[in-house]
Amino acid sequence: MAIEFLPIAILFVLAIALAVFIVFLGSIFGPKRYINTKMMPYESGMTPIGPGTRRMNVRFYLIAVLFILFDIEVIFFLPWAVVFRSLGLFALIEMLVFIGILLVGYVYAWKKGALEWE
Amino acid sequence: MTTTDLLSVFPLLILILWACLVLLLDVFLKRERLTTILTAIGLVVTLGFSISQNNLNLTGFNNMVVVDNFAVYLNIIFLGSGLLAISLAHDYLKRMGINRGEFYVLLMFSISGMMLMAIAADLIVFFLALELLSIPLYVLAAFARPRVESEEAGMKYFLLGAFSGGFVVYGIALVFGATATTNLSGIAARIAEHQADIPLLTIGAALILVGFSFKVAVVPFQMWTPDVYHGAPSAVTAFMAIGAKAAGFAALMRIFVAALPTLSEQITPIIWVLAALTMIVGNIVAVAQSNIKRMLAYSSIAHAGYILMALVSYGQSSVASVSVSAALFYLLSYAVTNFGAWAVVIAVEKAEGKGLALDDYAGIGRKYPALAAAMAIFMLSFTGVPPTLGFVGKFYLFRAVIDGGYIGLAVIGVLTSLISAFYYLRVVVIMYMRDGEPEVRSEPWLNLTTAFTAIATIVLSIFSAPILQWASQAILSTF
C-alpha cells in the first residue's frame, strides 16, 4: 500500500528541497544593502508611528466580535443553499428558526447599545 | 421530523424559546423582578413537561436523543436546581449590585444544555450539550465583574473548559474512527459485531472520560475548581456545583454504561484510580482551607470522587443499574445539601468578598441558632452522619461499590469521609464553640431555601424509600 504513495513523497521532498535551495541561493548571491526603511517592520504598508503596544478603543473589539459572530453564521447559508432544492420546505423552516435565533441575539445586542459608537 | 421527535425534545424547546423571549422582554422592559418571576414560571412549566415524560421512553431524531427515566430524573434535578438557584440569587444579586436580567436568561440556557446532555444519545449531541451548558456558565462565573476574582474565575473556567472540550472532541473523533459512527446505539452494535477497532476505541473513550472529568472536577483535572468556585458569585457557584457536575456524570454514565460496557476491563482501572485520587486529594486539601467557598469547592471535588466510585462497577451488568441509581440518588442528596450550605454561605457573605472566612462563622450558634442548626445539618450530611440525606446517599453508594466487589475502594471511601468529618466539623466547632459577633442577612427567599433544604435533608433521609424507588427506576435504556 505504501508504495502507491511513493511518488507523492518524492514530490514532497523535492518541493521542500527546491524551496530551501532557492532561498539559500538568494542569500549567497543577492546584494545586501541595509537602509532604515528596509529595517522597519511591515504593517499593511502604513508608516508605523509611536509605541508598538498602542491601546485600541475597546469598541473595536466589540464590533469585531459581533462581526465574526454574524459573519460566520451567515456562512451557514452557503451549504444550505446548495442542498435547498432537495430538502424543500423543511430546509426553509429550519433556516427560519436559525435566523430567528440569530435575530434574537441581534436585537439584544442592538438594544443593549452594543452597536452604538458613542 | 416526526411527532415523536418533537415530543422527545418538547420540554427543551419550551425552555429555549422561553429563554429567548425572556431575554427580549428583559431588554425591552428592563424590569428585573418581572424577569425573575418569568424565569421561575418557565422553569416550573418545563418541570411539569419533564415530569410528564416519565415512563414514556421516547427516542427521537434517529436515535440521537433518548428520553428515558434516567433523563427525566436528571432533568428534574437540573430544573429543581435552577429554581433553587433563582431563590438564592434573587436577593443576593441585588445586595451585591449585580442584579442584571441576563443572569436568569443565562441560567435557563445553561439548564437547557444540561437537559440536552441528559437526553443525548449521540456523541455529537453530547458535545453540543456540553458547549450549550458551559458557555453560559463561563459568563455567569464572571458575572460579578468588575470584581477581579470573578473575572479571573470566568477566564479560567473558559480556558480550561475549552481545553477539556478539545479532549472530548478528540475522543469523539477517535471513537468515530474506531466504529464509523457517533451514535451510541451504533457504537454498541459495532462492538457487538466485533467490527470496532478496540485499541482506538479505548483511547477515544479514555479521552472522553478525561474531558468530562474536567467538567465534574475529578483529580487530576480539578485545578480550576477552587478558583472558579471562589471567584464566581456564590449563587452561581451553588448552581455550578450541582448542574455541571450532574450533567457531566449524566454524560459519563450514558456513554459508558449504555454504549461501552465491553470496555470495562480497560476503563475500570482508570476510573478506580481517578475516584480514589479524587476522594483522597479533595478531602485532604479541604482540611487546609480557611475560606468557606474554597472549602466547599474542595468538598465538591471530593464528592465527585464519591459519585465516580459508583461508575467503577459499570461493566458488570448485574450491578450497573444499582450503581447508576446509587449515583443518581447521591446527586440528589448532594444537590439538596449543597444548596442549603450555599444558602448559609450567602446569608453570611458580605460585599467585596468579605464574610467568607471560616472565622466569620464564629458565634453564629448563639446569635442565630436556627441558621447554625441548619448549617450543622448540612455539614453532617456532607460528612454522611445519620439521620441525614448524605448518609443514605453514601450508604447506597458504598453498597454499589461493595456489590461490585471493590472493597478496597470502599475502604478508601470511608476513610476519606473520616477525614472530611474533620473539616466539616470545624465549621460546626466555629459556629457553636467560638464567640464572635457575626452579622447575618435575613432575606425571605434565602431563609425559605435554607429551611426547606434543611428539613428536606432530615425528613427525606428518614422517608427515603420513595426517592430510592424513583432513583432505582431511573434506569438507562440500553442498546
Next chain:
Amino acid sequence: MNYLLHPLILVTFFPLLGSLALLFIKPEKKNTIRWVALITSLLTFIFSLLMLAQFNANNPNIQMEIDNPWINVAGWNINFHIGVDGLSILLILLTTLLTPISILSTWTAIDKRVKDFMIFFLLLETGMIGVFIALDLFLFYVFWEFTLVPMYLLIGIWGGPRRIYAAIKFFLYTMAGSILMLLAILWLGIRQGTFSVPELIASGANIPVYIQIWLFLAFAAAFAIKVPMWPLHSWLPDAHVQAPTAGSVILAGVMLKMGTYGFLRFNIPMFPNAAIKLAPWMALFAVIGILYGAAVSYAQKDVKKLVAYSSVSHLGFVMLGLFALNPQGIQGGILQMVNHGLSTGALFLLVGMIYERRHTRDMDAFGGLWKAMPVYGALTLIVTLSSMGLPGLNGFVGEFTILLGSFGSKAIGSPWFAGFAAIGVILAAVYLLFMFQKLFLGPLDKEENKILKDLNAREIITMVPLLILIFWIGLYPKPFFALMAPAVDKLVAALQTAATIAMH
C-alpha cells in the same frame, strides 16, 4: 397494635418529643426549660418501667417486637425493626434512670445556653435508647452514629478548657471505628439479603470462618473504640475530663455500654465461630486493659481522670466476662455494665459536685474534707467501695461472677486470664482508697476547704436512686440475673451449636 402507644416507641421517642417542645420555649426562661427537660426524662423513665412490667423474664426471645417495612425498594431490605430482650432491657432502664439524674445534676452547673444543652441531652437519650432497641443493622447504625452528634456538642460547648480538642477527638475516633462497621454492615446486607439482626444471627454460622473473622474485626473496630478496649482508649480520658459532669455521667454510664452491648448483641451471636476463635485474644486485651487502666489510674492527680481511667479497667472486666462465652461470664458482664453505670456515674456526679464548689479537681488541693462535708464523704465512701467491689455492694457481684465465668471458660482456654484480672480487683482497691484518703482523710488544712458547704437536698436526691440500686444489686441480685438469664442461656446454646457444627 397502636404503634404510638407501644412502650418501646414511647420510651425511645418521648425524649425527642420533649426536645422538640423545648424549641418553642424562650432561651431566657432557664428554669422552665430545666423543668420541662426533667419531667420529660422522668416520664421516659416511667414509660421504661411500664415496659419492664410488660416484659416476660422467662421468655428468652425478643419481646414487644415491631417489624415494619421501612426501605424495601431497589433491592434493599431494611425494616423498622425494634424489640427488647434480656440482653438489652437492663441497659435501657439504666439509660432512662441516668438521664433524669444527669439533668438534675446540671441544675446549677449549666447556666449558659441551657436550652441548647437540654435539647441535645434529650436527643442523646433518644439515640442511646435507639441503639439498645434496634434490631435492624441499618436502624442500629443510624442511632449509633446519631448519638455522636449531641455528645460531641455537649463536650464541645459546655466542656472544660480543652473541650474543642476533646470533642473532635471523640468524634473522629468513634467515627473511624463505625465507618468500618458500616462496610461490614453493607457486606452482610448484600450477601445475606437482609439487615435484620435475628435473621443474620440465624444464618451467621454459615459464613466461612475467615470471612466471619474479617466481619468480626470490622464490627469490633467500632465497638472496641467505644468500650474502649486497650489500646484504643486514648480518646476516653480527654473526653471525660473535658466533658461537663452530666456528659461524663452519660458517657461513662451509657455510651461506653453501647460498645460492650454491641459485642454482645452483634459480634458474638452473628459471628459465633469467629467469636470462639478470637475469644482468647479478646480476653488478653481485656486483661491488659484491666491492669493498664488500674495502673494509670493510680498515677493520676486529677480525680476525674482517675475515674476515667478506672473505666478502662472496669470495662476490661465486662469484656472478659462477655468473651468467657459461658452463661456465668456473660451474665456477670451484663450486670457489670449496669454496675459500672451506677458506680462510675455516681463517682462522676460526686466529682462534679466538688468541682462546682472548688473549681479544681487536683487531689492535692483537698484533704480532710470529711470534717467539712460529712454527708459528701459518706456518700463518696459508699460509691468508692462499690466501685472497687466490696462484698455486699453491687461491684462485687458483677466482678465475682465474671471471674467465676472466665476461670472456667472453655473459650478463653486458660484460667490465667481470670487470675491476672483478679489482681485488677486488688489494684482497684489501691487506687480508689488512695483517692479517698487524699480527699477526705488527713488534716483539713486548707482555708478554701474549711468553708465548703455540704451537699444540698437536690444533690442528695440525685444520689439516692443510685445508692439504692448499689445496695440492692449488692445484697439481692437475683431479680437482675433473672431478667437476663433466659436470653443469655439461649445465646450460649446457639454458640455451642455453631461450635459443634464447625467442628464437624
